[in-house]
Amino acid sequence: MLDFFEMKGVPFTREISSKHLYASACQKEAAARLEYAVKNRQFCLLTGEAGMGKSTAIRTLVHQLDPIHFHYLYICDSSLTPKLFYREVLQNFGIQPAFRSTDVKRQYQSLLLDIYENEKKMLVIIIDEAHHFSDSMLQELRFILNFKEDSMSPLSLIVVGQPSLRNLLKVKQLEAIDQRIQMRYQMSGLTEEETHAYIRHQLKMVETPHEIFSEEAIQAIYNFSQGIPRKINTLCSQSLLDAFIQGNKIVGESHIHRVINEL
Numbered sequence: 515m516l517d518f519f520e521m522k523g524v525p526f527t528r529e530i531s532s533k534h535l536y537a538s539a540c541q542k543e544a545a546a547r548l549e550y551a552v553k554n555r556q557f558c559l560l561t562g563e564a565g566m567g568k569s570t571a572i573r574t575l576v577h578q579l580d581p582i583h584f585h586y587l588y589i590c591d592s593s594l595t596p597k598l599f600y601r602e603v604l605q606n607f608g609i610q611p612a613f614r615s616t617d618v619k620r621q622y623q624s625l626l627l628d629i630y631e632n633e634k635k636m637l638v639i640i641i642d643e644a645h646h647f648s649d650s651m652l653q654e655l656r657f658i659l660n661f662k663e664d665s666m667s668p669l670s671l672i673v674v675g676q677p678s679l680r681n682l683l684k685v686k687q688l689e690a691i692d693q694r695i696q697m698r699y700q701m702s703g704l705t706e707e708e709t710h711a712y713i714r715h716q717l718k719m720v721e722t723p724h725e726i727f728s729e730e731a732i733q734a735i736y737n738f739s740q741g742i743p744r745k746i747n748t749l750c751s752q753s754l755l756d757a758f759i760q761g762n763k764i765v766g767e768s769h770i771h772r773v774i775n776e777l
């Protein structure tokens with residue numbers, strides 16, 4: 515199929531390298547806000563629908579962080595518990611977690627203060643898939659961020675999840691956490707123009723010498739995907755395959771409609 519479309523690689527995959535990512539307005543804004551949040555040791559909430567590019571934005575961020583000045587830890591576990599969280603942080607720094615949870619919290623506190631005061635590196639902790647968190651894990655965020663009687667912050671905490679996370683944090687019991695969020699950003703889908711540019715960009719990355727998707731096809735992709743990159747990828751990959759099987763060098767609207775009907 516690659517030869518058929520004269521491609522030098524497979525486009526629309528999740529393995530895209532971070533230097534080949536498409537810089538949409540939303541990705542750029544997310545990157546700028548995340549960078550600011552990290553440099554100012556803020557508590558940041560990044561939300562967006564599934565497939566919108568949240569984890570990609572995080573990937574871009576950590577790629578940019580200079581390892582001399584930053585240490586980051588990425589935790590992606592939809593059933594994260596406070597206990598698992600503290601263990602993960604301690605083990606990341608080669609510390610054996612204590613048996614009792616109160617001791618583990620103390621270890622966490624002194625580790626972070628030590629990094630802050632002695633190591634001169636900024637610590638960034640990112641927790642992804644947070645929309646699945648239990649109430650107790652969400653409540654714990656307050657303690658994860660509480661140092662020296664809540665008077666300072668030795669870390670930047672970035673919590674990532676689907677938009678429902680914002681509503682979860684709006685309940686009365688979690689108001690104290692919601693108030694502490696210093697930076698919020700909700701990602702949105704690509705615009706119609708960006709969807710065009712995104713598809714062109716993906717094909718350029720694999721060095722295709724000519725256009726493959728017709729205008730009508732791109733329009734149909736946008737209408738169906740609402741500019742969500744993962745949905746665009748799925749539609750494009752499957753319609754390329756469909757066109758290849760039928761021996762068409764151009765992906766027209768009919769291929770897109772057939773794929774949509776199968777999804």
Ligand SMILES: Nc1ncnc2c1ncn2[C@@H]1O[C@H](COP(=O)(O)OP(=O)(O)OP(=O)(O)O)[C@@H](O)[C@H]1O
Pocket residue numbers: 526527528529530534535536537538541562563564565566567568569570571675676743744747
């Ligand atoms: N700027 C971009 N350039 C190229 N590809 C992108 C870009 N943003 C997202 N993608 C593609 O879309 C896919 C989905 O993005 P990502 O995994 O970041 O979404 P997500 O918001 O974290 O979704 P989920 O809520 O399901 O975890 C990625 O695998 C990647 O291939």
Ligand SMILES: [Mg+2]
Pocket residue numbers: 568569570642
């Ligand atoms: Mg993700």
